[in-house]
Amino acid sequence: MLPGCLVCLLGGCLLRHWASGSDLNCTPQEYPHEGRCCHRCAPGLKVRSDCTASRNTECEQCEERHFQSSWTKERHCTPHRSCDHNAGLDTRSPGDTKHNAECQCQQGMYCSSRDCQTCLNITACRPGEGVAWKADNFSDTVCVPCEHGTFSNISSSSEPCRPWTRAWPWPQPRPLSSADLCYGHYCSLSRGAHSLLPVSERSPAAQTEAGPGAAGSRGAGTAPGASRGGVRGA
Structure with missing residues (x-):
């Protein structure tokens, strides 16, 4: 058994050693090494050798296609990711x-x-749906059903719902009903025989631009679409 004075001496040495390690108060840009605070290497660098009593930490540049984004005590940089x-x-x-x-x-x-x-x-919205939010690098297309008064007859990842085209059946214009369907410049109407005729031929504005003698300015006795069956049974 060791003499009491020797035990006390060993205990005091261990206590002083533990205290010296715990007394180190290194900053976030430093790291503890062998009882001293060594400077970390700045972003873009890595540790070449730790500090000593006579010199500071030695750092060196990260090698090609490697990086270090923070202050570090590491001796190796991280490889760049590969985009496959x-x-x-x-x-x-x-x-x-x-x-x-x-x-x-x-x-x-x-x-x-x-x-x-x-x-x-990327998702393409189906016919009957429109794009509410286009896809970007981190999110998919957001599709919504077309509301009453709007339509979509295509699959698309960019096109929203479009408003119904206003039909102007000859000779008297009338508003669309909920049963009327319009796609682009053509309308399929629920009443009468005005079916799949170009809207431009039925628009009062188009008739006015056509000028005297145009199809839209003919008298009521001759319908511009009559020869094609556009007003049968009207």
Whole structure:
């Protein structure tokens, strides 16, 4: 058994050693090493050798295609991420010694997560739906059903619902009913035989622009679409 004075001496040494380590108050830009605070290396650099009693930390530049984005005590930089073209990715930013490379999805696709590891196809809204929000690099298309008075007869990832075209059946104009359907410049009307005739031929404005003698300014006895069956049974 050790003499009491020797035990006390060893205990005091251990206590002083523990206290010296706990007394280190390194700043966020420093790190503890062998009882002293060493300076961390700045972003874009890595540690070449730790500090000693006679010199400070030695740092060196990150190697090509590697980066370090924060103050570090590490001896190795992180490799840039690779944007795999076969996975639908393109390089958005090549990165540098302080920043990682950034990827983006190819046209017609969007990132499935914020780190853009994989891509998904952009949704095309179906006929009867319109685009409320176009897709971007991190989110898909938002589709909504077309409300009464609007329509969509195509599949699209960019087109919103369009308002119904106002029909002007010859010879007397009338507003559309809920059963009337218009697509672009053509209307299929619920009443009468005015079916699938160009709206431009039925618009009073178009008739006025056509001038005297045009189809829209003919007398009431001759309908401009009569020869094509446009007013049968009216």
